[in-house]
Amino acid sequence: MGGALRVKSNVKNWIKPGVDGANLEVDDFLSMRITNLSALLLRISTRRYLVEHEISLPEWRVLTMLVRYGSGTTRALRDASKMDKGQMSRALLGLERRKLVQRRADATHELRHVLQISDKGLELYRQIMPQARRAQVALLQHLTIEERKTLDSVINKLKAVAESEIED
Numbered sequence: 001m002g003g004a005l006r007v008k009s010n011v012k013n014w015i016k017p018g019v020d021g022a023n024l025e026v027d028d029f030l031s032m033r034i035t036n037l038s039a040l041l042l043r044i045s046t047r048r049y050l051v052e053h054e055i056s057l058p059e060w061r062v063l064t065m066l067v068r069y070g071s072g073t074t075r076a077l078r079d080a081s082k083m084d085k086g087q088m089s090r091a092l093l094g095l096e097r098r099k100l101v102q103r104r105a106d107a108t109h110e111l112r113h114v115l116q117i118s119d120k121g122l123e124l125y126r127q128i129m130p131q132a133r134r135a136q137v138a139l140l141q142h143l144t145i146e147e148r149k150t151l152d153s154v155i156n157k158l159k160a161v162a163e164s165e166i167e168d
Helices: 011-015 030-052 056-071 075-080 085-097 119-139 145-167
Strands: 101-106 107-115
Touching: 030 056, 030 119, 056 075, 056 085, 056 101, 056 107, 075 085, 075 107, 085 101, 101 119, 107 119
Parallel strands: none
Antiparallel strands: 101 107
């Protein structure tokens, strides 16, 4: 297979998915389209500033979680960020090695540790965040106010559906 594959939207399959989704191809799957879009948006909106600061996207996510929610256990961070165990573990190893995050024993549980952002990590966060915000605004500016409201509503609705499926 040479060259890039281009997949065009086939909304007619969404309008008439057929009995049990028989008209849907893999490229029509909502989860596939969102995953592909997410990967692309992350790549174009984060690559420049993460490479500049030599930090991976999972490491950046952990730093933002620690700033937003304060110190916490690995499990709490994983739950908040929706990262898998391996991804979280690798991110924490890199952050600890660079002294951006500190780990201390949890006084309430001998096997558990509490993670917190270090002063060095907070400084890095403060350097990156303005660039991150500018990149997100650049994306949002491609949508009208109505499109932003609709997208927010759709995301919230699908998130609620997915969360209810997990809880069942």
